[in-house]
Amino acid sequence: MTNVSIVEDHIEFGLVLRDIINAIDGFNVRGIYNSAEDMLSKIYVQPADIMLIDLRLPGMSGIELIMKLKVILPDAKLMVCSTHNDNDSIFEALRAGALGYLLKDSTTVQVQMAIKELRDGGSPMSPFIARKVVCAFHESVLKIDNGLSFREQEIIALLAQGTSNKEIADLLFISTGTVKTHVRNIYKKLHVTNRISAINKIKKN
Structure with missing residues (x-):
């Protein structure tokens, strides 16, 4: 079973992502966190193989979280899921250690394919990204x-x-x-x- 964490401050969108990911055979969402700080406080209690991270979060930003996670859990597979499609956001996230980058308008199929690709060693990105x-x-x-x-x-x-x-x-x-x-x-x-x-x-x- 591949465990997934979602860091997303919009509760409804986080729940949508959870349902999309849980519908994939062999995947399970361990937790949804509304801030980077919340996620970090439970990182060892609810460990995950894949982490889906929004960039704009209350408190610590998604970029900062990605940087911290690469130090704490260097083998973790981190992917951005954001509305931000500007060059600065994209390249800062990739430089910080994100292995993939999805836009929030991605379809259910695109999200599921990206999650599986990330698990299998790929670097999935929305076509625009x-x-x-x-x-x-x-x-x-x-x-x-x-x-x-x-x-x-x-x-x-x-x-x-x-x-x-x-x-x-x-x-x-x-x-x-x-x-x-x-x-x-x-x-x-x-x-x-x-x-x-x-x-x-x-x-x-």
């Missing part, structure tokens, strides 16, 4: 003469986020085969043979 991350990465790699096309730079940005070929295909509305072709071309242009080497080479530049 993923696009912002890609664009930000793209702006940085555009300054580098690496010979990659616009589409290839989009794909290397997604690869850097740990996104699978299928997830990239879904986000960019192309086939998995097309993604694989682009990845092969990226490797060839960067003179590497695998994903890790490609990402490292882009970052070093």
